[in-house]
Amino acid sequence: MDILIAGGIVTEVVAAGASNGRPGRRLDLSSYLLLGAPTEPHAHLDKTGTFDDVACGTGELNDAREAWQRWSAGRDRADIIRRAEGTLSALVAHGATAVRTHVALHPDEKVPVALEALIELRERWRDRVNLQVVPMLSLDTPDELAKTAVKAGADRLGDAPYRSPDPEAAVGRLVGLAQAYEVGLDVHTDETLDPGTLTLATLADLVIARDFPHPVTASHCVSLGQVPPDRLGPIVDKVAEAGIGVVTLPLTNLYLQGRGRSPIPRGLTAVQPLLAAGVVVAGGGDNVGDPFNPMGRADPMETASLLVTAAHLTVEQGYSAVSDAARQVLGLPPAGPVPGRVADLLAIKASSLTEAVGRATEERLVFTAGRLVSRVTVRRELFGVAGSPDRP
Numbered sequence: 001m002d003i004l005i006a007g008g009i010v011t012e013v014v015a016a017g018a019s020n021g022r023p024g025r026r027l028d029l030s031s032y033l034l035l036g037a038p039t040e041p042h043a044h045l046d047k048t049g050t051f052d053d054v055a056c057g058t059g060e061l062n063d064a065r066e067a068w069q070r071w072s073a074g075r076d077r078a079d080i081i082r083r084a085e086g087t088l089s090a091l092v093a094h095g096a097t098a099v100r101t102h103v104a105l106h107p108d109e110k111v112p113v114a115l116e117a118l119i120e121l122r123e124r125w126r127d128r129v130n131l132q133v134v135p136m137l138s139l140d141t142p143d144e145l146a147k148t149a150v151k152a153g154a155d156r157l158g159d160a161p162y163r164s165p166d167p168e169a170a171v172g173r174l175v176g177l178a179q180a181y182e183v184g185l186d187v188h189t190d191e192t193l194d195p196g197t198l199t200l201a202t203l204a205d206l207v208i209a210r211d212f213p214h215p216v217t218a219s220h221c222v223s224l225g226q227v228p229p230d231r232l233g234p235i236v237d238k239v240a241e242a243g244i245g246v247v248t249l250p251l252t253n254l255y256l257q258g259r260g261r262s263p264i265p266r267g268l269t270a271v272q273p274l275l276a277a278g279v280v281v282a283g284g285g286d287n288v289g290d291p292f293n294p295m296g297r298a299d300p301m302e303t304a305s306l307l308v309t310a311a312h313l314t315v316e317q318g319y320s321a322v323s324d325a326a327r328q329v330l331g332l333p334p335a336g337p338v339p340g341r342v343a344d345l346l347a348i349k350a351s352s353l354t355e356a357v358g359r360a361t362e363e364r365l366v367f368t369a370g371r372l373v374s375r376v377t378v379r380r381e382l383f384g385v386a387g388s389p390d391r392p
Contacts, residue, residue: 003034005343008369013339027372029365032347033356035319036336037097037366038300039326042186042219042247042284045084045101045121046114047072049289056291061191061256064291071291072114073106080117087288088125090298093376095346097368098130098330100186102158105149107140112149119153128373132330134158134186139170143177150181156215157181160188162199171202175212184214184331186247193257193265195226201235204242217329219247219284221269222257232270236277245280245329248321250306252286252293271311282329283307283321300326301360308357315354343370349378 002019004012012019047068054071057063084101091099103114115135122131132155137146146157157178161170171187178185189200200218207216218239227235239246248269257267274281283303288296296302300322307318327335335344349363350356366374 001337003337003345005370008343008371010337010339010341010343013337027365029347031349032365033350033353034337035095035346035348035353035356036323036327036334036338036341037344037346037368038095038304038319038322039098039282039330039332040091040096040285040298040300040322041100041217041282041326041329042249042286043087043091043099043101044103044287044290044292045087045099045118046080046103047287047290047292048087049083051289051291051294054291058259059256060259061292064256067291068104069106072104075113077113077117080114081121084118084121085125087298088121088129088131091300092125092129092366093362093364093374094297094299094301095348095364095366096129096300097335097344097366097373098132098327098332100132100134100155100330102134102136102186102188104136105138105141105145107138107142107145109145112145112152115149115152115154122153127371128368130330130332132156136160136188137174137177139164146177147181150183154183156184156186156217158186158188160191161203162188162190162192162197167197167199168202171199171206175203175206175210178214179210179212182214184216186217186219189218189221190223191220191253191256192223193226193261193267195223195228195231197223198227198235200224200244201238204235204238204244207242207244208238215245215331216242217245217247220249220253221246222253222267224270224274225268226265227270232273233277236270236273236279239274240277240279245282245325246274247282247284247326247329248307248311249284249286250303250310251296254306254310255293255295266310268311271307271313275317280325280328281321282326283318284326299360301357304357305360315357319353319357344368345370
């Protein structure tokens with residue numbers, strides 16, 4: 001097919017060669033599969049690339065959190081930008097044209113250094129990627145610091161209310177702050193295997209009761225995956241009614257959850273029941289090379305693959321979770337090689353979606369609003385085979 005683009009929008013999809021003779025620049029993508037570009041809906045760019053520098057203990061979530069708090073106090077702004085930019089460039093090279101990152105706030109800082117660093121990075125990369133920045137509040141975060149974060153350019157507010165001694169009050173406070181500052185939410189929700197911890201239900205109740213007018217995302221929702229089927233239905237229905245988008249994060253939650261338990265649970269949310277209830281479910285990569293997860297390739301194809309293998313989605317569902325659904329969670333219009341959609345596109349050297357997700361070759365071209373912003377080519381040489389050149 002020929003894909004025609006004007007003004008950052010796909011205008012026509014016609015038979016191959018049918019656009020010959022029309023004015024404009026042309027790019028031959030023979031042997032590539034053309035997809036709507038993936039999106040990373042949940043990253044932690046302020047933490048990325050710090051695993052080897054932080055003594056992170058046992059790999060338990062609480063140990064990682066405490067180690068991070070000790071190490072990160074007083075960090076240098078330039079160092080934050082340098083590490084974050086490295087991972088952001090990898091995300092873009094792998095196809096992501098939109099990224100949402102969370103950023104930790106220290107309650108005793110008057111100037112949120114990491115937040116300002118990522119906002120600076122957002123402006124620096126604006127022509128290549130849509131970067132959204134979400135500051136993470138906590139029990140100790142003064143309301144004034146939350147206000148400062150919004151004024152500085154935060155796209156949404158976040159928190160992890162399930163960690164509070166009074167989770168319901170923490171959810172109420174967070175929703176109240178978001179209402180006061182007229183901003184949406186992306187909440188670290190129930191990152192625990194305890195099925196008795198369900199701040200997701202509280203969040204849905206409040207969103208409905210207060211007629212909350214801004215977008216709401218619930219990330220992780222791990223304990224929901226441990227809820228018995230007879231209790232699960234009413235909860236997911238309520239989440240659907242509230243219009244809350246859910247982001248599941250398989251790589252980090254497979255790493256962090258279930259240590260020392262037998263049998264070991266998978267640590268994912270209730271992906272299939274949520275989808276069946278009509279909830280928008282996206283997939284994210286979460287942490288990359290930090291105390292919360294030493295692994296991660298900053299590649300949405302890795303997330304899609306894990307959703308196929310660990311959450312038992314189809315390949316099409318897995319890729320949708322990191323593309324169409326992820327854009328929806330970020331509040332972005334649909335993208336892809338379809339007339340009327342935004343021309344955020346990924347061309348990957350593959351003959352099918354299964355091959356693209358499964359093999360995830362690095363050989364890709366990435367387009368933001370129809371503009372080529374990244375190209376990775378791969379050269380592969382095999383030696384010692386009949387007919388091949390000798391090793392140099």
